[in-house]
Amino acid sequence: MRDVAVVAFAQAPNVRRDSDRNEVEILMPVLHEVREKVGLERDDIDFVVHGSTDFQAGMPFSFVGALDAYGAWPPINESHVEMDGAWALYEAWVKLQTGEIDTALAFAYGKGSPGDLVDVLRLQLDPYLVFPLGIDPIGMAAIQCRAYLEGVGRTEADMASVAVRDRRNGMTNPCAQVTGEFTVEGLLAEPMFVSPLRRHDCPPISDGACAVILAAGDRARDLVEHPAWVVGIDHRIEAPGLGMRDLTVSESTRIAAEKANASGTFDVAELHAPFTHQSLILEDTLGIDAAVTQVNPSGGALAANPFMVAGLTRIGEAAQRVLDGAAGRALAHATSGPCLQQNLVCVLEAREG
Amino acid sequence: MSGATDTGDTDAPADLVTGIVVPIHVEYEYTAGEAASRFLSHIPERRLVGQRHGDHGLVYVPPRGSDPANGEPTDQDVELTDQGTVTTFCIVNVPFAGQAVECPYVCAQILLDGADITFQALIQEAEVSQIHPGMRVEAVWVDDPEPTLESIRYFRPSGEPDATPESYKDHM
Numbered sequence: 001m002r003d004v005a006v007v008a009f010a011q012a013p014n015v016r017r018d019s020d021r022n023e024v025e026i027l028m029p030v031l032h033e034v035r036e037k038v039g040l041e042r043d044d045i046d047f048v049v050h051g052s053t054d055f056q057a058g059m060p061f062s063f064v065g066a067l068d069a070y071g072a073w074p075p076i077n078e079s080h081v082e083m084d085g086a087w088a089l090y091e092a093w094v095k096l097q098t099g100e101i102d103t104a105l106a107f108a109y110g111k112g113s114p115g116d117l118v119d120v121l122r123l124q125l126d127p128y129l130v131f132p133l134g135i136d137p138i139g140m141a142a143i144q145c146r147a148y149l150e151g152v153g154r155t156e157a158d159m160a161s162v163a164v165r166d167r168r169n170g171m172t173n174p175c176a177q178v179t180g181e182f183t184v185e186g187l188l189a190e191p192m193f194v195s196p197l198r199r200h201d202c203p204p205i206s207d208g209a210c211a212v213i214l215a216a217g218d219r220a221r222d223l224v225e226h227p228a229w230v231v232g233i234d235h236r237i238e239a240p241g242l243g244m245r246d247l248t249v250s251e252s253t254r255i256a257a258e259k260a261n262a263s264g265t266f267d268v269a270e271l272h273a274p275f276t277h278q279s280l281i282l283e284d285t286l287g288i289d290a291a292v293t294q295v296n297p298s299g300g301a302l303a304a305n306p307f308m309v310a311g312l313t314r315i316g317e318a319a320q321r322v323l324d325g326a327a328g329r330a331l332a333h334a335t336s337g338p339c340l341q342q343n344l345v346c347v348l349e350a351r352e353g
Numbered sequence: 354m355s356g357a358t359d360t361g362d363t364d365a366p367a368d369l370v371t372g373i374v375v376p377i378h379v380e381y382e383y384t385a386g387e388a389a390s391r392f393l394s395h396i397p398e399r400r401l402v403g404q405r406h407g408d409h410g411l412v413y414v415p416p417r418g419s420d421p422a423n424g425e426p427t428d429q430d431v432e433l434t435d436q437g438t439v440t441t442f443c444i445v446n447v448p449f450a451g452q453a454v455e456c457p458y459v460c461a462q463i464l465l466d467g468a469d470i471t472f473q474a475l476i477q478e479a480e481v482s483q484i485h486p487g488m489r490v491e492a493v494w495v496d497d498p499e500p501t502l503e504s505i506r507y508f509r510p511s512g513e514p515d516a517t518p519e520s521y522k523d524h525m
Contacts, residue, residue: 022386025418028426042423058381068417071424115381127375 004096005220005227006323006348009316010034011210014177014304017113018207023057027069027109027209034105034211038223042071045213046101048078049092051085051108052308055123058115066109077101084108085210085312086235086272086334086344092214093233102219107211110308117205117307124337126240137338138202142194144247144339145277149196151248152284156196159276160187163200163302166279170299177304178204200302203274208306210313228322228330228348232260235334235344242339250285253333253343257286260345266293267327270314272334274301281340282333293331297321311335311344319348388418388427393500401433401492403468411469415502435492437465437472437508438516440525444481459484463508464524471524478509487521489513 010033012026035041048070054062063080072078081087085108092104121137148154161184170176182200193199214220220227236252236259238245245251257263269288273279279300282288288295296302298317301310311334321327327350334344385393388404392415395402403414404427410420412431420427442461459481462471476484477493490508498504 019384020387022384022389022418025386025388025426028419028424031424058379058383065417068419068421069424071420071422073422111384114383115379119379123377123379128373131377132373132375 002097002099003217003220003229004093004214005216005229006212006315006319007215007220007223007227008034008037008213009210009320009323010037011175011313011316012208013175014204014206014208014306016177016205016207018111019113023062023066023109023111023209024069026111026207027066027107030209030211031070031105031107034107034213038213038215040103040213040223042076045103045105046077047092047095047104048076049080049088049095049104049106051081051083051088051106051312052110053082055120056110056112056115056117056307070105070107084272084308084310084334084336085212086315086332086346087311087336089212089214089312089315089346090233090235090344093230096214096216102216104214105211106214106312107209108306108309108312109209110306110310111207112205112307113207121307121338130241138194138197140242140338141202141275141278142197143242145196145201145275147247148277148281154277154280156188156198157184158280159201160184160198162273162276162279163187166296166300166302167200169297170303173298173303175208175304176299177206179299179303197275201276203301203305203310204303206304206306206310208304208309208313210306210309210316212312212316212319224323226323226325226350228319229351230346231349232262232347233345234259235342237337237342240337240341245339247339248281250281250340250343253282253285253340253345256343256345260347262286262331262345262347264329265289266329266331268297268318268321269293269295269331270298270300270318270333271296272301272311272314274305274310274335276302278335278340286331286333286345288331315346315348318346322348322350325350386418388416391430392416393502396500396502396504397498399435399492399494399498401435401465403431403433403465405429405431405469412467413470414465414468414472431467433465433467435465435494435505436511437463437468437490438521439476439484439486439488439490440464440471440521441486442476442484444484457481461490461508463490464521469524474505475507476509477507483510485515487515487518489516
């Protein structure tokens with residue numbers, strides 16, 4: 001395998017509603033900042049790929065319009081995935097492995113505020129057999145949560161402790177949206193939202209964007225002191241039907257982690273768990289020991305969850321700790337689809353594999 | 354909200370569901386953005402104000418916030434006129450639902466004076482057979498313009514002599 005590393009990460013502040021700026025205006029400063037961090041001009045980037053969905057923007061070909069934020073003249077080598085930006089990064093990593101390119105920019109944007117995101121996400125359901133039932137993504141997460149609590153024996157207090165942790169961690173992240181000091185008792189006193197989920201168990205709706213630059217071999221070594229080497233990365237998907245899978249575990253995460261060699265201990269883990277119980281499932285599956293691994297120092301998806309962005313943000317946040325010299329080994333995870341349907345695991349290390 | 358309906362496909366077995374009706378409804382509240390807002394805010398004054406990056410950037414109208422060639426913000430306003438030159442056009446002969454004007458009509462790309470990209474608009478008050486590249490045109494505004502491009506009803510020939518091909522050859 002070719003040595004490939006994350007060399008830069010930048011993100012926009014996450015907010016519930018950016019009513020001043022459109023998607024291009026949110027992205028533009030992020031794409032400038034990420035290049036400035038490593039002193040790369042547009043000509044120095046060999047490949048650009050991003051993740052977004054037109055359903056969220058409510059505009060056909062909004063993903064093409066997003067290129068206005070980067071600049072596409074003379075024409076550039078570019079691609080797009082209708083997935084979280086973490087999968088854009090995966091495509092960039094694969095292209096780097098081919099040896100065709102030495103640098104790549106992966107970015108993502110998601111403005112959850114223009115439409116009703118819950119309605120928008122319902123559109124991804126099977127139109128014949130699931131959509132007419134009137135269920136939405138929060139209801140689906142609640143179904144998973146109930147199965148998990150009953151099946152594994154965890155409690156609503158365990159879930160609340162995830163929210164307490166992530167919101168507290170978010171206080172040190174200037175880009176986080178939902179932060180603060182809370183207590184498990186205080187959160188459990190709140191009313192049910194979609195039982196067994198309370199509001200603190202669910203992610204905020206966010207407007208946001210982020211960008212990551214990858215570089216291979218000596219290019220990465222020349223650009224930064226501590227490249228965050230991608231020593232393992234893999235993603236796996238499960239069947240879409242909720243009744244077809246075991247909702248109390250994440251088999252796709254387990255296999256992706258195995259293929260990415262995500263065993264042993266980590267200094268930091270950034271998990272893309274939009275719901276509190278999903279963080280518990282992921283921690284169980286990945287074998288994370290909170291005594292040695294700091295989980296979601298950024299606040300995770302409970303502190304800010306720009307749809308299509310938050311997975312790539314996890315890779316960026318994990319990599320940033322290696323770039324800063326604060327972590328020697330970091331784990332990043334991204335998810336897509338209802339109830340942890342598809343999962344990506346990425347292992348980042350200060351030393352190359 | 355939905356029901357199984359046999360659409361009457363005679364080739365299908367009688368018990369095959371060939372379609373169901375599942376209404377969907379999603380509303381969006383778009384954000385024009387800072388650049389487009391600046392542009393639209395001048396429309397009630399019957400002013401078309403383009404934008405460019407720095408002193409020497411290309412002038413875009415309507416602006417979307419960035420110079421799409423290089424991803425730089427369009428931080429400067431550039432006052433344009435509501436007159437320009439037809440660079441290319443098409444004649445629409447096909448009626449469709451919701452069509453606002455009678456066929457045949459002309460959709461044109463118009464290079465507003467001072468702009469670097471063309472602006473799409475209808476051309477009216479002219480025989481379609483008379484419309485040609487280089488023709489000089491001017492905007493016809495509604496009586497009480499609001500901050501929307503619908504405040505320009507259409508463009509019409511201004512009666513000036515044609516622009517030289519040299520003046521618009523780089524904007525075709």
